[in-house]
Amino acid sequence: xxxxxxxxxxxxxxxxxxxxxxxxxxxxxxxxxxxxxxxxxxxxxxxxxxxxxxxxxxxxxxxxxxxxxxxxxxxxxxxxxxxxxxxxxxxxxxxxxxxxxxxxxxxxxxxxxxxxxxxxxxxxxxxxxxxxxxxxxxxxxxxxxxxxxxxxxxxxxxxxxxxxxxxxxxxxxxxxxxxxxxxxxxxxxxxxxxxxxxxxxxxxxxxxxxxxxxxxxxxxxxxxxxxxxxxxxxxxxxxxxxxxxxxxxxxxxxxxxxxxxxxxxxxxxxxxxxxxxxxxxxxxxxxxxxxxxxxxxxxxxxxxxxxxxxxxxxxxxxxxxxxxxxxxxxxxxxxxxxxxxxxxxxxxxxxxxxxxxxxxxxxxxxxxxxxxxxxxxxxxxxxxxxxxxxxxxxxxxxxxxxxxxxxxxxxxxxxxxxxxxxxxxxxxxxxxxxxxxxxxxxxxxxxxxxxxxxxxxxxxxxxxxxxxxxxxxxxxxxxxxxxxxxxxxxxxxxxxxxxxxxxxxxxxxxxxxxxxxxxxxxxxxxxxxxxxxxxxxxxxxxxxxxxxxxxxxxxxxxxxxxxxxxxxxxxxxxxxxxxxxxxxxxxxxxxxxxxxxxxxxxxxxxxxxxx
Ligand SMILES: Cc1cc2nc3c(=O)[nH]c(=O)nc-3n(C[C@H](O)[C@H](O)[C@H](O)COP(=O)(O)OP(=O)(O)OC[C@H]3O[C@@H](n4cnc5c(N)ncnc54)[C@H](O)[C@@H]3O)c2cc1C
Ligand code: SF4
Numbered sequence: 001x002x003x004x005x006x007x008x009x010x011x012x013x014x015x016x017x018x019x020x021x022x023x024x025x026x027x028x029x030x031x032x033x034x035x036x037x038x039x040x041x042x043x044x045x046x047x048x049x050x051x052x053x054x055x056x057x058x059x060x061x062x063x064x065x066x067x068x069x070x071x072x073x074x075x076x077x078x079x080x081x082x083x084x085x086x087x088x089x090x091x092x093x094x095x096x097x098x099x100x101x102x103x104x105x106x107x108x109x110x111x112x113x114x115x116x117x118x119x120x121x122x123x124x125x126x127x128x129x130x131x132x133x134x135x136x137x138x139x140x141x142x143x144x145x146x147x148x149x150x151x152x153x154x155x156x157x158x159x160x161x162x163x164x165x166x167x168x169x170x171x172x173x174x175x176x177x178x179x180x181x182x183x184x185x186x187x188x189x190x191x192x193x194x195x196x197x198x199x200x201x202x203x204x205x206x207x208x209x210x211x212x213x214x215x216x217x218x219x220x221x222x223x224x225x226x227x228x229x230x231x232x233x234x235x236x237x238x239x240x241x242x243x244x245x246x247x248x249x250x251x252x253x254x255x256x257x258x259x260x261x262x263x264x265x266x267x268x269x270x271x272x273x274x275x276x277x278x279x280x281x282x283x284x285x286x287x288x289x290x291x292x293x294x295x296x297x298x299x300x301x302x303x304x305x306x307x308x309x310x311x312x313x314x315x316x317x318x319x320x321x322x323x324x325x326x327x328x329x330x331x332x333x334x335x336x337x338x339x340x341x342x343x344x345x346x347x348x349x350x351x352x353x354x355x356x357x358x359x360x361x362x363x364x365x366x367x368x369x370x371x372x373x374x375x376x377x378x379x380x381x382x383x384x385x386x387x388x389x390x391x392x393x394x395x396x397x398x399x400x401x402x403x404x405x406x407x408x409x410x411x412x413x414x415x416x417x418x419x420x421x422x423x424x425x426x427x428x429x430x431x432x433x434x435x436x437x438x439x440x441x442x443x444x445x446x447x448x449x450x451x452x453x454x455x456x457x458x459x460x461x462x463x464x465x466x467x468x469x470x471x472x473x474x475x476x477x478x479x480x481x482x483x484x485x486x487x488x489x490x491x492x493x494x495x496x497x498x499x500x501x502x503x504x505x506x507x508x509x510x511x512x513x514x515x516x517x518x519x520x521x522x523x524x525x526x527x528x529x530x531x532x533x534x535x536x537x538x539x540x541x542x543x544x545x546x547x548x549x550x551x552x553x554x555x556x557x558x559x560x561x562x563x564x565x566x567x568x569x570x571x572x573x574x575x576x577x578x579x580x581x582x583x584x585x586x587x588x589x590x591x592x593x594x595x596x597x598x599x600x601x602x603x604x605x606x607x608x609x610x611x
Contacts, residue, residue: 003027003046003093005053005061009069010093012450019100026096030176033186034092045089052076073445083518087441087542090449097453098436099176111168112301115312119164119205122325122349131157131359134345136327136374138162139207140592141579141599142365143306143314144246148603149361150317152611157357158319159347161326162204164307170297175434178296182211189369191392191472191484191545198439198544199392199482201367205323206307208367209592212546213294213414214283214303215429216252217589218243219597231584232556232565235601242597242604249313250284250304252593259290261411266402266460267430268416270508276420281429283412284309292432294413310596322357324350330362330378330575340379342574361574361606365599368548368580369480375552375562376477380572383562389553390472391586392484392545395465396494397431397440398501400510406460408432418462418504425467426497427589428504432461439463439544443514443521452514459514460505464497465547466490467588474551484545491538498541502529516542547591552581554602566609567602578602 004024007013013020031039053061053072061069076082132154135146142158150156162182170178180186184203191197202208219239227236257265260280271278284304285294294303301308311321325347332340344358364371372387381387409432418428432438440461442452472484486494502513503526513523520536523529552569554577555561562570567582569575578599580591587594 006046006049006089007093007097009061009073010090010445010449011097011453012066012070012447014066020097022100023093023096026100026176027092030092030096030180030186033180034188035185038185038188038190042089042092045085070446077445080519084540086445087518090441094442095176095436099174101453111171111299114166114301114308116315117164117205117307117311117321118315118319119321119323121323122347122355123351125322125325125355127355129157129357131155131357133361133363134159134357134359135363135365136345137207137365137367137370137579138205138306138311138321139202139365139367139579140209140306140595142207142363143310144596144599145363145365145576145578145603146319147310147314147317148600148607150314150319152607156314156319158314158321159325159327159345159357160205160321160323162202162323164205164321164323165210165297167299167301167308170293171299175293175296175437179437182297189482191482193484193486195486195539195541195543197392197394197484199369199548200546201369201548205321206305206311209305210297210307211295212305212592213431214285215414215590216247216250216282216284216593219587219594220589223587227584231553231561233554233584234565235567235598235605238601239597242600243593246593246596246600249309251286251309252282252284253286255280255283255285255288255412255415259288259412260415261290261292261408261432262406263408263411263432263460264415264430266406266508267418267462267504270504271418271420273507274504276418276504278416278418278420281414281417288412290411292409292411292413293434295433295437322347325355327366327374328354328377330364330374330380331356331358332379332572338573340572342572361576363576363578363603364552365579368551369474369482371577371579371581372474372551373476373478373480375569380569380575381477382571385553385560386562387474387551389470389550390474390482390484390548391468391470391550392472393465393547393586394468394486394490394494394543394545395439395463396498396541396543397438397461397463397516398498398505399440399459399461399514400505400508401455401458401512401514402460402510403458405457407457408460409434421496421500424496425493425588426464426500428462428464428497428501430460431463439542440516441542460508460510462501462504464501466493466497467586470550470585486538494538494541494543495533499529499533502526547580547586549580549583549586549591552577553584554582555584566605567598576602576606
């Protein structure tokens with residue numbers, strides 16, 4: 001099934017320019033990277049659209065003239081129930097369209113050589129081997145745990161399902177190709193719910209840190225206090241020096257203004273006019289060149305994702321990484337004192353063959369969406385709260401149209417933080433993205449959408465995430481199913497966030513606000529925005545989330561927390577949880593430092609007790 005008709009209709013293609021004709025092929029490559037159900041959904045929608053065209057006009061979409069296609073789209077858009085569906089279809093089409101319309105020029109910088117890692121593809125790793133510690137997952141948490149144990153003199157093997165990508169390889173490949181490769185499910189992981197949430201996570205050596213924005217917030221003191229006093233996660237009391245240590249490793253510093261770019265500068269100007277607390281973000285990207293590609297792998301090597309910072313330290317201390325190895329289950333020894341005890345892991349290579357690494361300590365650091373299914377596959381899924389307690393920091397975006405070009409994608413991808421509403425659970429961050437890859441969905445269909453696309457360099461975009469209640473759960477053993485039901489109070493926070501972002505952009509001089517709401521897409525003043533917001537609810541927002549946490553939480557209450565206060569999985573000996581799952585509740589700020597500090601605390605405490 002080709003989507004030529006859909007693309008021609010959505011982009012109001014008149015044949016005057018070359019690039020729209022290349023979009024269907026590009027779209028095919030985007031769809032090929034999606035999980036089968038998402039791909040099937042798009043194909044079904046395309047088929048339904050074609051059937052509608054034939055029934056109404058007797059012809060397929062691609063053979064209609066532009067006016068007829070426009071009128072067909074108009075008749076569909078007049079049916080309110082179809083508007084959100086059409087908006088969803090736009091997402092992959094815009095990804096492909098922006099890539100073809102604005103191909104990214106190669107950067108005029110030579111990628112530096114990456115610090116060495118000891119990586120071995122799973123095909124070349126022996127079928128049976130041993131280690132003192134086996135770490136599942138090489139992301140934020142796994143990297144830090146591996147480094148601690150390797151530095152303590154233990155033999156450490158890290159198993160990573162994804163591949164290793166060098167900085168130089170990022171510079172050689174188009175952003176879209178990296179996008180579909182570096183994320184699980186081609187970036188289309190979805191939490192089912194009302195509304196559904198896009199919940200992308202990374203899959204590569206370095207985990208999600210490879211594709212994150214590099215923003216570094218320390219865990220707020222009030223959150224640490226709550227983790228310790230309300231959940232009994234006492235290790236939180238020792239986070240201070242551990243956060244210092246992580247910040248040193250990641251070389252965290254406030255982003256200098258000169259590379260921020262217009263997107264961040266406009267956010268700061270708006271905040272200054274309103275008298276709001278704001279500033280350039282602290283990031284782990286010394287020497288950042290403002291290429292705005294953090295979410296598809298930094299092509300300059302500036303961003304200190306863990307494969308450039310923590311993992312090289314771990315490998316220098318003797319840790320080894322096996323790539324392309326999906327851990328199927330943790331092996332257990334059911335005999336003897338303290339049983340069941342961890343005995344190693346069994347993993348699958350890309351060709352389907354299996355390997356085993358035997359060892360007495362297994363660290364699960366597969367991320368908050370993958371750790372619960374892994375534990376279930378291992379026969380360790382008995383705790384009733386495993387997979388529950390999922391927080392994600394739901395996020396939404398708003399754009400402002402400015403008279404002068406903004407060219408938001410020239411500068412730092414996530415550049416400025418506006419903390420005025422943070423004590424009400426709303427954190428605003430000026431976030432641009434490579435064209436088409438942002439979570440902001442341009443309004444309109446056909447000619448309206450095309451004109452928005454052509455004017456996109458006049459848009460500045462802000463994103464806001466909210467501190468949410470744990471409203472989700474991760475189900476499944478072999479296939480992960482994520483469910484997230486937005487709490488109505490969190491919905492209200494999101495609406496507060498939309499209004500605040502609109503207000504900020506207007507204060508910065510925006511002539512128009514694009515709300516991202518399908519039924520109320522534009523406002524030219526705060527009064528208009530307020531009026532629009534009274535007519536809609538958060539359920540109509542396009543929501544994304546980037547920070548899953550809490551699904552195997554640590555805590556003192558054995559009924560509520562699958563892991564004990566020191567991150568040891570309850571019900572088995574020798575299994576530590578050291579990734580986003582272990583956090584007792586959402587950290588209320590971008591979580592990578594919190595996850596790394598937790599992994600450091602858990603692994604160091606294990607060494608103190610048992611090493
Ligand atoms: C687009 C985006 C931007 C972000 N920006 C920021 C930011 O600016 N600042 C911030 O603080 N946070 C940010 N985050 C979030 C942050 O990067 C993550 O919270 C953090 O990396 C999670 O760490 P983790 O250890 O839980 O898992 P991950 O870093 O996701 O690592 C888990 C690893 O385990 C591997 N794995 C999973 N299952 C298996 C298995 N069965 N066998 C072997 N390997 C397996 C995965 O492939 C993955 O590599 C962002 C996230 C996204 C998606
Ligand atoms: S904006 Fe991001 S991708 Fe670009 S140089 Fe800076 S850290 Fe790297």
